[in-house]
Amino acid sequence: MKALDIAQVTFSYNPKEGKIKTAGAEYALRDFSMSVDSGQMHALLGPNGAGKTTLMRLITGQLRGFQGSISIYGTRNDHAQSLSSVGYAPQPISVYAGLTAMENMRVFGVMAGLSRELLQERSRAVLEETGLLPYAQKRASTYSGGMLRRLNLAVALLHAPRLLLLDEPTVGVDPQSRNHIYETLKKMNASGIAIVLCTHIMDEAQRMCSKVTMLDRGAVIFSGAMNEIDHLETFFLAQTGHRLRDED
Amino acid sequence: MTFRKLTALIRKEMIILLRERQTIPLLFIMPMALIFFLSLALQGVYMDKLTGRQILLIIENESHQPTANLLEQRISANKMIQRVQRPPGFDNDKVFETSRAHAVIFIPKGFDEGLKPVEMEFDPVLDAGYKSAVRVLVTGLTVEVVMGIDDIEGMSADFIVEKTKTNRTLPGPLQNSVPGWSIFAMFFIAIPMSIGFLREKNDGTLQRIFTYPVSPAIVILGKLIPYYLINLMQFALMLIVGIYILPLIIAFPFTLGEHPWHVIPVTLVVAAASTGFGVMVAALARAPEQSSALAATGAVLMAVFGGIMVPHAVMPLIMKKLAMLSPMYWAHQAYLDIFSRDAGFGSIWPKLAVLTVFALVCFYIAGRKVKWM
Numbered sequence: 076m077k078a079l080d081i082a083q084v085t086f087s088y089n090p091k092e093g094k095i096k097t098a099g100a101e102y103a104l105r106d107f108s109m110s111v112d113s114g115q116m117h118a119l120l121g122p123n124g125a126g127k128t129t130l131m132r133l134i135t136g137q138l139r140g141f142q143g144s145i146s147i148y149g150t151r152n153d154h155a156q157s158l159s160s161v162g163y164a165p166q167p168i169s170v171y172a173g174l175t176a177m178e179n180m181r182v183f184g185v186m187a188g189l190s191r192e193l194l195q196e197r198s199r200a201v202l203e204e205t206g207l208l209p210y211a212q213k214r215a216s217t218y219s220g221g222m223l224r225r226l227n228l229a230v231a232l233l234h235a236p237r238l239l240l241l242d243e244p245t246v247g248v249d250p251q252s253r254n255h256i257y258e259t260l261k262k263m264n265a266s267g268i269a270i271v272l273c274t275h276i277m278d279e280a281q282r283m284c285s286k287v288t289m290l291d292r293g294a295v296i297f298s299g300a301m302n303e304i305d306h307l308e309t310f311f312l313a314q315t316g317h318r319l320r321d322e323d
Numbered sequence: 324m325t326f327r328k329l330t331a332l333i334r335k336e337m338i339i340l341l342r343e344r345q346t347i348p349l350l351f352i353m354p355m356a357l358i359f360f361l362s363l364a365l366q367g368v369y370m371d372k373l374t375g376r377q378i379l380l381i382i383e384n385e386s387h388q389p390t391a392n393l394l395e396q397r398i399s400a401n402k403m404i405q406r407v408q409r410p411p412g413f414d415n416d417k418v419f420e421t422s423r424a425h426a427v428i429f430i431p432k433g434f435d436e437g438l439k440p441v442e443m444e445f446d447p448v449l450d451a452g453y454k455s456a457v458r459v460l461v462t463g464l465t466v467e468v469v470m471g472i473d474d475i476e477g478m479s480a481d482f483i484v485e486k487t488k489t490n491r492t493l494p495g496p497l498q499n500s501v502p503g504w505s506i507f508a509m510f511f512i513a514i515p516m517s518i519g520f521l522r523e524k525n526d527g528t529l530q531r532i533f534t535y536p537v538s539p540a541i542v543i544l545g546k547l548i549p550y551y552l553i554n555l556m557q558f559a560l561m562l563i564v565g566i567y568i569l570p571l572i573i574a575f576p577f578t579l580g581e582h583p584w585h586v587i588p589v590t591l592v593v594a595a596a597s598t599g600f601g602v603m604v605a606a607l608a609r610a611p612e613q614s615s616a617l618a619a620t621g622a623v624l625m626a627v628f629g630g631i632m633v634p635h636a637v638m639p640l641i642m643k644k645l646a647m648l649s650p651m652y653w654a655h656q657a658y659l660d661i662f663s664r665d666a667g668f669g670s671i672w673p674k675l676a677v678l679t680v681f682a683l684v685c686f687y688i689a690g691r692k693v694k695w696m
Binding site for chain 1: 324328331332335339342343527528530532533535537
C-alpha cells in the first residue's frame with residue numbers, strides 16, 4: 076500500500092490573480108509526483124531552495140492552495156484522519172523551549188488526540204527511545220543541540236504515526252546524537268513505519284534509504300532505487316550541477 | 324476533545340508566560356509602581372486643584388485696636404491661610420526670596436480710625452489666581468469687620484449659589500491613576516503577547532501545531548484566552564491595591580462609586596480591546612523585537628493622548644479632542660464614570676461600544692494578516 080502518494084502537485088507562494096498555473100508565477104513546486112510505499116525509507120534530496128520544505132509543509136497541511144493531489148494511506152491530506160497518520164519533524168527545532176520535555180509531549184499529544192493514559196504511556200516510550208527520559212522534567216531551554224534534535228524527533232513519534240516526515244533530522248548534532256537518531260529511525264522503519272528523509276548528508280541518505288527522489292527548482296529530476304546509484308554525492312552533483320545556489 | 328485541546332493550549336501558554344522572569348514585573352509590578360509614584364507626584368497638583376493650596380502669610384498688626392485685632396484673628400483663622408512669623412532681620416524681599424511666606428499683610432496704626440488702609444504685598448512668583456484669592460479674602464474680611472457683619476458669605480448665599488455636577492468634578496489622584504495605569508498595564512500585555520506569537524511563528528511551533536488535526540480558531544483562542552485572563556487579574560489586583568493600600572500612603576481616598584458592578588462589563592470589554600491590540604501588533608510585526616517596540620510605543624502614545632499620563636481635564640482643547648482617538652481615553656472615561664461620577668450604565672455603554680469597535684478592528688486587521696499563522 077502507498078504510504079504517501081503525491082500526484083502532479085504544483086504550488087506557488089505568489090500565484091497571479093489567485094490562479095496557480097499562470098504565466099509569470101514563480102513555482103515552488105511544478106508537476107511534482109512521488110510515491111512512498113508502506114514500510115519504505117525514502118530519501119528526498121535537492122539543493123537549497125529546491126522545494127523540499129515546501130513539499131513537507133504541503134503534505135502536513137500547513138500550506139494549502141496547490142494543484143494536484145496528496146494522499147496519505149489512501150486518504151487525501153486535507154482530512155483530519157490523514158494528518159493523524161503523519162509524524163513531522165521540521166528542520167527548525169520546533170518545541171516549546173520554556174516547557175519540559177514531558178510538558179511538550181503533553182501539548183503535542185493532546186493536539187494529536189491521544190487519550191490521557193495513552194499519552195502517558197507514549198510519552199515515556201518515545202522519550203526513552205530518544206534517550207531523553209532522564210531529562211524529561213527539565214526545560215527544553217537547558218538541552219544541548221543534540222538533545223533538542225532528539226526531542227524534535229520524539230514529538231514526531233509521539234502519536235505512533237504510520238508515515239514519518241523528517242526534514243534534516245540530524246543537522247547540527249554531534250556524532251553520538253546522530254547515531255542515536257539513525258538507530259531510532261531504523262527501528263521505526265523495521266516496525267513498518269514509512270519514512271521520508273530529507274537531508275543534505277548524502278552518506279546518511281545512501282546508507283539508510285532504499286529509494287530516492289531528487290528535485291530541483293520544484294521539479295523531479297530523478298526518482299529510482301538507491302541501489303542503482305554507486306556514489307550518491309557524485310550522482311547528485313551530476314544531476315544538479317556544481318553552481319552555488321545561494322541566490323536561488 | 325476540542326475543549327481538551329483548548330485547555331492544553333491555554334495551560335501551555337500560562338506556564339510559558341509565568342516562567343518568564345520579566346512577565347510578572349512587567350505586567351503586575353510596573354503598573355503598581357506607576358500608580359504609586361505618579362499618584363504621589365501628582366498629589367501636589369491635585370491638592371492645588373481639589374482642596375486649594377494654603378498660603379503662607381505673615382500678618383503684622385501695628386494697630387492693636389479692636390477692629391484690627393478682629394481682622395487679624397479672622398484672616399489667621401481662614402483655612403486658606405497658614406500664618407507664619409517673619410524671621411528676625413528679614414525684610415519682605417528676603418522673606419519672598421527664601422520662600423518663607425507668599426504674602427505679607429500689614430495692619431497699620433490708624434486702621435480702626437479709617438486713616439490708613441491694610442497693606443498687602445505678594446511674592447512676585449505667586450500664581451495670579453492665589454494673589455486674587457488672597458486679595459478677595461482680605462477684602463471680604465475687612466468689609467466684614469469694618470461694617471460689623473458676622474458672615475458675609477452666609478449673607479450673600481441668598482443671592483449667589485455655586486452649582487456643581489458630580490460628572491464635572493475633577494477626580495482625585497487615585498481616582499484618576501488607579502484605573503488609568505491599570506488600563507495602561509492591560510494594554511502593555513501586547514508586548515509579551517506579540518512576542519509569544521512571533522517567537523512561536525519563528526521557531527516553527529505554531530506551524531507544527533497546525534500539522535495536527537486542530538482548528539485555527541482553537542489555536543488562536545488558546546493564545547488569546549490566557550492573556551485575556553491575565554488582563555482581568557491585572558485589573559483586579561490594581562483595584563485591590565487602589566482600595567486597600569494606596570490610600571494609606573497617599574492623602575486621597577479611592578472609592579468605587581455607587582455602581583461598582585459596572586466594573587465587570589467595562590473590564591471585560593477593555594480586556595478584549597487590549598488583547599485585540601496585542602494580536603494586531605503580533606500580526607503587523609515581523610520579529611519579536613519589532614513587535615515589542617511597536618507595542619510599547621503604541622501603548623505609551625495611547626496613554627499620552629488618552630489622559631492616562633496627563634489628566635484629560637487639564638489638557639488643552641486640541642489635546643482633549645485628539646484624546647478621543649485613543650482607546651485608552653474611552654476605557655478611562657468609562658472607569659471614571661463608575662468610580663468618580665456615579666454614572667449609570669446609559670453613560671457607560673457608548674464608551675464600551677467604541678472599545679468594542681476598536682477590538683473588532685484589531686481582530687479584523689490581524690485576521691487579514693493571518694497568513695503567518
